[in-house]
Amino acid sequence: MAATPIDEVLNPETSMGAVTLRVGDLQGMSDYYSRAFAMEPLEERGDRREVHRVLGRGSTPLVRLIHTPDLPGVDQRQAGLFHTAFLFDGPAELAATVYRAAQEPRSRFVGSSDHSVSEAFYFTDPEGNGVELYTDRDRSLWIHDGDEIRISTAFLDPNLYLQRHLDEAVVAAGPNRAGTVGHVHLQVGDLVTARSFYMDALGFETTQTGYEGALFASAGGYHHHVAMNVWNSRGAGPRAAALGLGDVSITVPAPVDLEALTARLRARSLPFASDGRTVSLDDPWGTHVTVSLPDLSTEELLSR
Numbered sequence: 001m002a003a004t005p006i007d008e009v010l011n012p013e014t015s016m017g018a019v020t021l022r023v024g025d026l027q028g029m030s031d032y033y034s035r036a037f038a039m040e041p042l043e044e045r046g047d048r049r050e051v052h053r054v055l056g057r058g059s060t061p062l063v064r065l066i067h068t069p070d071l072p073g074v075d076q077r078q079a080g081l082f083h084t085a086f087l088f089d090g091p092a093e094l095a096a097t098v099y100r101a102a103q104e105p106r107s108r109f110v111g112s113s114d115h116s117v118s119e120a121f122y123f124t125d126p127e128g129n130g131v132e133l134y135t136d137r138d139r140s141l142w143i144h145d146g147d148e149i150r151i152s153t154a155f156l157d158p159n160l161y162l163q164r165h166l167d168e169a170v171v172a173a174g175p176n177r178a179g180t181v182g183h184v185h186l187q188v189g190d191l192v193t194a195r196s197f198y199m200d201a202l203g204f205e206t207t208q209t210g211y212e213g214a215l216f217a218s219a220g221g222y223h224h225h226v227a228m229n230v231w232n233s234r235g236a237g238p239r240a241a242a243l244g245l246g247d248v249s250i251t252v253p254a255p256v257d258l259e260a261l262t263a264r265l266r267a268r269s270l271p272f273a274s275d276g277r278t279v280s281l282d283d284p285w286g287t288h289v290t291v292s293l294p295d296l297s298t299e300e301l302l303s304r
Contacts, residue, residue, distance in 0.1 A: 007260045010203040010252065012220030016181040017249030017292060018054065018061035019084045021129055024243050026051055026067035032126055033063060036104040037086065037097055037133070038174040057175045062086060066246055074128035074244040079187050079236045079285030081245035082229060083122065083130030087182030094119065094135040095165035096177070098158070101133065112156040117142050117149060117223040119156055127243055134182065142223065149207045149223045151216060183218075183225050184248050186287065187233040191215050193284050194228040201268050202250075202289070203261065225250075239286040247288045254293070261291055 023029040030053055033039045039055040039062055046052065051067040063084070074080070088094040098121045101107050108124040120134035143150040170177060188194040195215060198204050204217035207224055213231050216224035226248075230236075252258060258279050265272050265281065272281035278292040 008203060008264065009205050010219040010250075010261075011254070011257045013253045014219035014225065014257075015251045016184060016225055017251045017290075018056070018064050019081075019181055019184060019245070019249065020064040020066060020247035020288075021081075021084075021127075022066045022068045022071060022243050022246045023127055024067075024069045024071070024073070025127070026053060026065055029065055029125065029127060030055065032104065032106050033065075036101040036107055036123070036125075037062075037131070037179075038100055038177070039063065039179075040175045057177065057179045060178065060180060062179060062181060064246070068243065072240075072242045075240075075242060076128065076232050077236065078242070079189055079233050079239050080242075080287060081129055082185040082187050082227070082232075083132045084181065085120070085132035085134055085183045085185065087180050088133065088135045089178055090135055091119070091161075091165040092167045092170045093177050093179070094121070094133060095162050096167065096170040096173075097133050097179070099162055099166055099171060100174075101131075102158075109158075112158045112161070114152070114154040114156040115223075116152040116154075119161070121156075121158065129244060130185070132185070136182075136223075139221075147206075148209065149216075149221075151208045151211075151223055181249075183227065185227040185229070186245075186248070187236070188228045188230060188283075189233060189236040189285055191228060191230060197270075197283050198226055198228065201264055201270055202291070203264060236285060238284075245287060247290055250289065250291045251294055252291055258291065258293070 033055050042054045042056050044053045053065045054061045056062040101123050106126045110122045112121045118134045118136045120132050123131045207218050208216035214229040216227045218225045261279055272279055278290055280290045282288055
């Protein structure tokens with residue numbers, strides 16, 4: 001594979017920011033994310049039409065909830081969110097959050113897997129949004145197959161994992177233990193169009209193509225910051241207004257990275273908006289994507 005010019009790919013230090021969900025029951029969903037995933041409300045802003053609430057751990061925003069109760073519910077066959085993946089520092093932090101989520105009656109546990117690069121547990125929130133909780137193995141243990149990173153799917157026993165790693169002190173620490181948005185997995189209508197947008201235009205690099213009906217991509221050699229699949233949504237067209245995913249947030253280190261991005265978008269005649277600190281646009285299915293500089297304040301996040 002020929003080397004890609006550096007201005008055609010995202011900065012290796014690119015990361016993911018807080019995901020935005022449109023919700024029908026703000027208080028119920030806020031309470032759920034607090035109880036199940038140990039996230040605390042950080043800030044809130046409201047007007048006559050909408051209320052925006054940011055939740056996170058410590059000072060790190062992880063999810064923004066927008067109260068839009070008049071919208072229809074999540075349609076699992078449409079383009080949008082497959083899951084938001086929250087990344088934890090190690091097995092103890094992951095086990096503590098999995099234990100919390102499993103104890104919450106409103107959670108629906110949908111499985112767990114050893115992915116070789118990571119260990120992951122999957123839930124569905126009360127409004128039908130997928131959630132992954134995971135921790136990475138050290139990069140030195142990742143297996144590369146040529147230009148791709150091996151991402152396997154093997155059984156991970158949830159009860160045995162908790163027996164090995166659950167620490168009552170870590171559970172009690174709750175929101176004081178760090179977490180970040182590690183990646184976002186999307187449902188799209190077709191993979192050729194998804195590759196053109198997320199890799200060619202935004203600048204992510206392909207990391208795994210071995211899963212039927214899916215693509216994985218990242219910046220800086222990570223196993224994936226974004227994934228796209230057609231497992232439920234093959235052939236889906238532009239999204240209708242509905243509850244669920246409101247925005248995918250990407251963080252780049254410096255203004256020059258935004259300049260390179262806007263150059264790629266202009267070269268491909270893709271419409272976008274920019275205010276000097278953020279670049280925002282819609283993917284081909286109407287999923288809103290925002291690329292921002294670091295240290296985005298909760299006030300800026302609320303006002304997006």
